[in-house]
Amino acid sequence: xxxxxxxxxxxxxxxxxxxxxxxxxxxxxxxxxxxxxxxxxxxxxxxxxxxxxxxxxxxxxxxxxxxxxxxxxxxxxxxxxxxxxxxxxxxxxxxxxxxxxxxxxxxxxxxxxxxxxxxxxxxxxxxxxxxxxxxxxxxxxxxxxxxxxxxxxxxxxxxxxxxxxxxxxxxxxxxxxxxxxxxxxxxxxxxxxxxxxxxxxxxxxxxxxxxxxxxxxxxxxxxxxxxxxxxxxxxxxxxxxxxxx
Numbered sequence: 001x002x003x004x005x006x007x008x009x010x011x012x013x014x015x016x017x018x019x020x021x022x023x024x025x026x027x028x029x030x031x032x033x034x035x036x037x038x039x040x041x042x043x044x045x046x047x048x049x050x051x052x053x054x055x056x057x058x059x060x061x062x063x064x065x066x067x068x069x070x071x072x073x074x075x076x077x078x079x080x081x082x083x084x085x086x087x088x089x090x091x092x093x094x095x096x097x098x099x100x101x102x103x104x105x106x107x108x109x110x111x112x113x114x115x116x117x118x119x120x121x122x123x124x125x126x127x128x129x130x131x132x133x134x135x136x137x138x139x140x141x142x143x144x145x146x147x148x149x150x151x152x153x154x155x156x157x158x159x160x161x162x163x164x165x166x167x168x169x170x171x172x173x174x175x176x177x178x179x180x181x182x183x184x185x186x187x188x189x190x191x192x193x194x195x196x197x198x199x200x201x202x203x204x205x206x207x208x209x210x211x212x213x214x215x216x217x218x219x220x221x222x223x224x225x226x227x228x229x230x231x232x233x234x235x236x237x238x239x240x241x242x243x244x245x
Contacts, residue, residue: 027230028055029068030101031197033079036072046180048072053183053196083230085200086112087129091120091215092208095129095235097200102228111226119219132235133200136161137179139172139186140194151191158185169194173201202235213242 032055035048042049048069055065071079082105086098096116102108113123141151143165151170155163159178164171174182176198183196208216216236223232 023225023227024058025060025064026227028058028060029064030081030230031055032065032068033072033081034083034101036069037079040069040073040075047198050179050183050196050198053193057193057195085130086123087126088112088116088124089122089129090116090219090234090236092206092212094121094206094208094216095132095202096121096219096223097129097133097233098223098229099200099231099233100226100228101230108226108228111228112223115219115222115226119222120215121219129235132204133202133233135176135198136201137172137174137176137182137196138199138201139174139183139196140166141170141172141186141191142194143168143170146191150189151186154185154189154191155182158182199231200233202233204235205237206235207237208239210239210242213238217242 028051031051032048035045035051039045039048042052052065055068067076070076073079080103081101082103083099083101084105086100086109088096088098090096098112100108100112116123139155148170151172152163155172158181160172160174160182161178162173164173172182172186179196179198183193186193213236216234217238220232220234223229
């Protein structure tokens, strides 16, 4: 299980996702804005198509989706966003990658550096931990919504690398080049996806005990709460019995 996936599951059990609906909408809209910079037609722009699908999965209203596309293509103001990654180390030397979409890189890098320091980590140089992660397609499906063989057949025949049993969901990993084909195959098979995105997947996981896991979780939560942060990834394997309060 990827550190990001288990972290998302922990957040869900804590009820954080419902409490952060506004932030979820903002993230979805920003991804659409960035994706639309290379073209506003989702038919020919696979990243935009994926961003729209992800936005619909979190129930972003149609008018917000359309408005974000216009911002990205420059038809409306508000699309001046820069996408970048910051890298660093969390408690226990855990590798952390922070994906941001910002209109002020100086502000954002200062805030991210402060959060690393405040929570027992340190900001790293560009490339310091990025080599530990691979950019992949990551698709999540509710565990008990469909027969396992139906999911396996649709995903693997379309070119998925792996289908992973992640507690309450199935997590599908794909190469970037196969992401759209796998997602389209799942849609064609009538399989609803909880999320479908391009993510940084750690090559290997580092196990931690409950105490260290709580420290890493606090850092990841603090980074995720920042308005400019889109996603947080870490090569951490949280213990199954770690308290989530």
